[in-house]
Amino acid sequence: MNQNQANAFxxxxxxxxxxxxxxRILSHYTDDFEMNSPLIAKRLAVPSGTLKxxxxxxxxxxxxxxxxxxxxFELLKVLRGVSWVTLYYLGATGNEVAETFLFDGNGKVTQVFASYA
Structure with a gap:
Protein backbone atom coordinates (compact mmCIF):
# COMPACT_ATOMS: atom_id res chain seq x y z
CA MET A 1 0.00 0.00 0.00
CA ASN A 2 1.46 3.35 -0.97
CA GLN A 3 0.65 6.72 0.56
CA ASN A 4 -1.68 7.74 -2.29
CA GLN A 5 -3.73 4.56 -1.84
CA ALA A 6 -3.84 5.10 1.92
CA ASN A 7 -4.95 8.72 1.49
CA ALA A 8 -7.63 7.74 -1.04
CA PHE A 9 -9.03 5.09 1.31
CA ARG A 24 -20.90 3.21 1.37
CA ILE A 25 -19.24 2.60 4.73
CA LEU A 26 -19.66 -1.17 4.45
CA SER A 27 -18.46 -1.21 0.82
CA HIS A 28 -14.87 -0.96 2.10
CA TYR A 29 -15.04 -4.32 3.91
CA THR A 30 -15.13 -8.03 3.09
CA ASP A 31 -18.36 -9.84 3.99
CA ASP A 32 -16.71 -11.61 6.92
CA PHE A 33 -14.48 -8.83 8.28
CA GLU A 34 -13.83 -8.46 12.00
CA MET A 35 -14.30 -5.26 13.97
CA ASN A 36 -12.43 -5.01 17.27
CA SER A 37 -13.32 -2.15 19.60
CA PRO A 38 -13.54 -1.49 23.33
CA LEU A 39 -16.88 0.22 22.58
CA ILE A 40 -18.27 -3.09 21.33
CA ALA A 41 -17.25 -4.65 24.64
CA LYS A 42 -18.83 -1.81 26.59
CA ARG A 43 -22.03 -1.12 24.63
CA LEU A 44 -22.90 -4.66 23.56
CA ALA A 45 -21.40 -6.53 26.52
CA VAL A 46 -19.21 -8.60 24.21
CA PRO A 47 -16.14 -9.33 26.37
CA SER A 48 -13.81 -9.84 23.38
CA GLY A 49 -14.85 -6.52 21.84
CA THR A 50 -15.13 -8.29 18.48
CA LEU A 51 -17.96 -8.51 15.97
CA LYS A 52 -17.68 -10.49 12.75
CA PHE A 73 -15.33 12.61 11.82
CA GLU A 74 -12.33 14.90 11.33
CA LEU A 75 -9.30 13.20 9.82
CA LEU A 76 -6.04 14.22 11.49
CA LYS A 77 -3.46 11.82 10.09
CA VAL A 78 -3.08 8.84 7.76
CA LEU A 79 -0.40 6.29 8.67
CA ARG A 80 0.38 3.32 6.46
CA GLY A 81 1.97 -0.05 6.82
CA VAL A 82 2.56 -2.81 4.30
CA SER A 83 -1.04 -4.05 4.03
CA TRP A 84 -2.69 -1.84 6.62
CA VAL A 85 -3.60 1.78 7.27
CA THR A 86 -4.15 3.57 10.55
CA LEU A 87 -6.46 6.57 10.54
CA TYR A 88 -6.09 9.03 13.37
CA TYR A 89 -9.18 11.23 13.68
CA LEU A 90 -11.58 13.02 15.96
CA GLY A 91 -14.61 10.83 16.58
CA ALA A 92 -18.32 11.37 17.18
CA THR A 93 -17.85 13.07 20.53
CA GLY A 94 -14.66 14.92 19.64
CA ASN A 95 -12.50 12.20 21.18
CA GLU A 96 -9.26 11.04 19.57
CA VAL A 97 -9.54 7.73 17.73
CA ALA A 98 -7.02 5.53 15.93
CA GLU A 99 -8.34 2.75 13.72
CA THR A 100 -6.07 0.26 12.02
CA PHE A 101 -7.46 -1.41 8.89
CA LEU A 102 -5.90 -4.63 7.54
CA PHE A 103 -6.49 -5.16 3.80
CA ASP A 104 -6.69 -8.28 1.66
CA GLY A 105 -5.15 -8.59 -1.82
CA ASN A 106 -8.29 -7.06 -3.39
CA GLY A 107 -8.11 -3.84 -1.39
CA LYS A 108 -10.93 -4.74 1.00
CA VAL A 109 -10.69 -4.48 4.77
CA THR A 110 -10.59 -7.83 6.59
CA GLN A 111 -9.91 -6.68 10.13
CA VAL A 112 -10.16 -3.43 12.10
CA PHE A 113 -8.74 -2.45 15.47
CA ALA A 114 -10.15 0.69 17.08
CA SER A 115 -8.45 2.53 19.94
CA TYR A 116 -9.75 5.54 21.84
CA ALA A 117 -8.06 8.24 23.89
Missing part, protein backbone atom coordinates in the same frame (compact mmCIF):
# COMPACT_ATOMS: atom_id res chain seq x y z
CA UNK A 10 -9.04 7.58 4.20
CA UNK A 11 -10.86 10.24 2.18
CA UNK A 12 -13.55 7.82 0.96
CA UNK A 13 -14.00 6.26 4.39
CA UNK A 14 -14.36 9.62 6.17
CA UNK A 15 -16.75 10.90 3.46
CA UNK A 16 -18.95 7.79 3.81
CA UNK A 17 -19.19 8.19 7.59
CA UNK A 18 -19.82 11.92 7.39
CA UNK A 19 -22.58 11.25 4.84
CA UNK A 20 -24.10 8.70 7.27
CA UNK A 21 -24.25 6.27 4.33
CA UNK A 22 -24.02 2.77 5.81
CA UNK A 23 -23.88 1.07 2.40
CA UNK A 53 -19.40 -9.90 9.43
CA UNK A 54 -21.13 -7.06 7.65
CA UNK A 55 -24.54 -7.94 9.10
CA UNK A 56 -23.43 -7.79 12.75
CA UNK A 57 -21.15 -4.79 12.39
CA UNK A 58 -23.62 -2.99 10.14
CA UNK A 59 -26.34 -3.33 12.76
CA UNK A 60 -23.96 -1.99 15.42
CA UNK A 61 -22.92 0.95 13.23
CA UNK A 62 -26.52 1.72 12.30
CA UNK A 63 -27.18 2.16 16.02
CA UNK A 64 -24.22 4.52 16.28
CA UNK A 65 -25.51 6.60 13.36
CA UNK A 66 -28.92 6.85 15.05
CA UNK A 67 -27.36 7.72 18.43
CA UNK A 68 -25.22 10.48 16.88
CA UNK A 69 -27.34 12.16 14.20
CA UNK A 70 -24.76 14.96 13.88
CA UNK A 71 -21.83 12.53 13.68
CA UNK A 72 -18.86 14.00 11.89
Missing amino acids: AAKWIEAWNAHDLD GKAAVGEYWQGALRAYPDLR
Whole structure:
Protein backbone atom coordinates (compact mmCIF):
# COMPACT_ATOMS: atom_id res chain seq x y z
CA MET A 1 0.00 0.00 0.00
CA ASN A 2 1.46 3.35 -0.97
CA GLN A 3 0.65 6.72 0.56
CA ASN A 4 -1.68 7.74 -2.29
CA GLN A 5 -3.73 4.56 -1.84
CA ALA A 6 -3.84 5.10 1.92
CA ASN A 7 -4.95 8.72 1.49
CA ALA A 8 -7.63 7.74 -1.04
CA PHE A 9 -9.03 5.09 1.31
CA ALA A 10 -9.04 7.58 4.20
CA ALA A 11 -10.86 10.24 2.18
CA LYS A 12 -13.55 7.82 0.96
CA TRP A 13 -14.00 6.26 4.39
CA ILE A 14 -14.36 9.62 6.17
CA GLU A 15 -16.75 10.90 3.46
CA ALA A 16 -18.95 7.79 3.81
CA TRP A 17 -19.19 8.19 7.59
CA ASN A 18 -19.82 11.92 7.39
CA ALA A 19 -22.58 11.25 4.84
CA HIS A 20 -24.10 8.70 7.27
CA ASP A 21 -24.25 6.27 4.33
CA LEU A 22 -24.02 2.77 5.81
CA ASP A 23 -23.88 1.07 2.40
CA ARG A 24 -20.90 3.21 1.37
CA ILE A 25 -19.24 2.60 4.73
CA LEU A 26 -19.66 -1.17 4.45
CA SER A 27 -18.46 -1.21 0.82
CA HIS A 28 -14.87 -0.96 2.10
CA TYR A 29 -15.04 -4.32 3.91
CA THR A 30 -15.13 -8.03 3.09
CA ASP A 31 -18.36 -9.84 3.99
CA ASP A 32 -16.71 -11.61 6.92
CA PHE A 33 -14.48 -8.83 8.28
CA GLU A 34 -13.83 -8.46 12.00
CA MET A 35 -14.30 -5.26 13.97
CA ASN A 36 -12.43 -5.01 17.27
CA SER A 37 -13.32 -2.15 19.60
CA PRO A 38 -13.54 -1.49 23.33
CA LEU A 39 -16.88 0.22 22.58
CA ILE A 40 -18.27 -3.09 21.33
CA ALA A 41 -17.25 -4.65 24.64
CA LYS A 42 -18.83 -1.81 26.59
CA ARG A 43 -22.03 -1.12 24.63
CA LEU A 44 -22.90 -4.66 23.56
CA ALA A 45 -21.40 -6.53 26.52
CA VAL A 46 -19.21 -8.60 24.21
CA PRO A 47 -16.14 -9.33 26.37
CA SER A 48 -13.81 -9.84 23.38
CA GLY A 49 -14.85 -6.52 21.84
CA THR A 50 -15.13 -8.29 18.48
CA LEU A 51 -17.96 -8.51 15.97
CA LYS A 52 -17.68 -10.49 12.75
CA GLY A 53 -19.40 -9.90 9.43
CA LYS A 54 -21.13 -7.06 7.65
CA ALA A 55 -24.54 -7.94 9.10
CA ALA A 56 -23.43 -7.79 12.75
CA VAL A 57 -21.15 -4.79 12.39
CA GLY A 58 -23.62 -2.99 10.14
CA GLU A 59 -26.34 -3.33 12.76
CA TYR A 60 -23.96 -1.99 15.42
CA TRP A 61 -22.92 0.95 13.23
CA GLN A 62 -26.52 1.72 12.30
CA GLY A 63 -27.18 2.16 16.02
CA ALA A 64 -24.22 4.52 16.28
CA LEU A 65 -25.51 6.60 13.36
CA ARG A 66 -28.92 6.85 15.05
CA ALA A 67 -27.36 7.72 18.43
CA TYR A 68 -25.22 10.48 16.88
CA PRO A 69 -27.34 12.16 14.20
CA ASP A 70 -24.76 14.96 13.88
CA LEU A 71 -21.83 12.53 13.68
CA ARG A 72 -18.86 14.00 11.89
CA PHE A 73 -15.33 12.61 11.82
CA GLU A 74 -12.33 14.90 11.33
CA LEU A 75 -9.30 13.20 9.82
CA LEU A 76 -6.04 14.22 11.49
CA LYS A 77 -3.46 11.82 10.09
CA VAL A 78 -3.08 8.84 7.76
CA LEU A 79 -0.40 6.29 8.67
CA ARG A 80 0.38 3.32 6.46
CA GLY A 81 1.97 -0.05 6.82
CA VAL A 82 2.56 -2.81 4.30
CA SER A 83 -1.04 -4.05 4.03
CA TRP A 84 -2.69 -1.84 6.62
CA VAL A 85 -3.60 1.78 7.27
CA THR A 86 -4.15 3.57 10.55
CA LEU A 87 -6.46 6.57 10.54
CA TYR A 88 -6.09 9.03 13.37
CA TYR A 89 -9.18 11.23 13.68
CA LEU A 90 -11.58 13.02 15.96
CA GLY A 91 -14.61 10.83 16.58
CA ALA A 92 -18.32 11.37 17.18
CA THR A 93 -17.85 13.07 20.53
CA GLY A 94 -14.66 14.92 19.64
CA ASN A 95 -12.50 12.20 21.18
CA GLU A 96 -9.26 11.04 19.57
CA VAL A 97 -9.54 7.73 17.73
CA ALA A 98 -7.02 5.53 15.93
CA GLU A 99 -8.34 2.75 13.72
CA THR A 100 -6.07 0.26 12.02
CA PHE A 101 -7.46 -1.41 8.89
CA LEU A 102 -5.90 -4.63 7.54
CA PHE A 103 -6.49 -5.16 3.80
CA ASP A 104 -6.69 -8.28 1.66
CA GLY A 105 -5.15 -8.59 -1.82
CA ASN A 106 -8.29 -7.06 -3.39
CA GLY A 107 -8.11 -3.84 -1.39
CA LYS A 108 -10.93 -4.74 1.00
CA VAL A 109 -10.69 -4.48 4.77
CA THR A 110 -10.59 -7.83 6.59
CA GLN A 111 -9.91 -6.68 10.13
CA VAL A 112 -10.16 -3.43 12.10
CA PHE A 113 -8.74 -2.45 15.47
CA ALA A 114 -10.15 0.69 17.08
CA SER A 115 -8.45 2.53 19.94
CA TYR A 116 -9.75 5.54 21.84
CA ALA A 117 -8.06 8.24 23.89
